[in-house]
Amino acid sequence: MEAKIGLPKKDLTKSIDDLTVVLANEMILYVKTRKFHWNISGNSFMELHKLFEMHYDLLAKTADEVAERISGLGGKAIGSMKDFLKHGQLEENTKESNTQKQMLDELIENHQTVMVNIRKAIDEIGDKTNDVVTEDFLTDVLKMHENISWQLTKYSN
Numbered sequence: 001m002e003a004k005i006g007l008p009k010k011d012l013t014k015s016i017d018d019l020t021v022v023l024a025n026e027m028i029l030y031v032k033t034r035k036f037h038w039n040i041s042g043n044s045f046m047e048l049h050k051l052f053e054m055h056y057d058l059l060a061k062t063a064d065e066v067a068e069r070i071s072g073l074g075g076k077a078i079g080s081m082k083d084f085l086k087h088g089q090l091e092e093n094t095k096e097s098n099t100q101k102q103m104l105d106e107l108i109e110n111h112q113t114v115m116v117n118i119r120k121a122i123d124e125i126g127d128k129t130n131d132v133v134t135e136d137f138l139t140d141v142l143k144m145h146e147n148i149s150w151q152l153t154k155y156s157n
């Protein structure tokens with residue numbers, strides 16, 4: 001169903017397509033952060049165990065908001081792991097074990113990839129469409145990633 005919010009179809013399509021990539025990335029990162037929450041060990045075990053929980057809660061909430069924005073724009077939210085991996089830009093972590101440092105490095109790297117993509121989406125949506133609400137929404141998502149990244153970086157050396 002096409003959304004009747006005063007935006008032409010091409011604007012809706014652009015935002016839906018960009019938000020779909022964001023949704024896929026958030027979900028891949030959510031699953032990875034959860035895996036690391038379950039398997040973290042080392043001298044910062046309890047702190048990182050709790051920090052990762054805080055982060056995957058934020059990622060889950062964000063994924064939900066992204067999916068509902070897609071729906072609000074008249075799109076269909078993808079919802080299978082297969083689709084997340086197809087549309088997302090991140091790799092799953094399938095290793096049997098990861099050190100504390102490997103976990104932190106991979107998360108920081110992934111958040112960075114996500115942020116580069118979101119900045120590009122904000123730029124393009126600003127240039128090519130009048131969808132200022134999606135631009136504003138993505139700026140909040142970006143802010144969350146910057147904050148998570150800052151916290152993770154404080155643990156890595």
Ligand SMILES: [Fe+2]
Pocket residue numbers: 037053
């Ligand atoms: Fe838990």
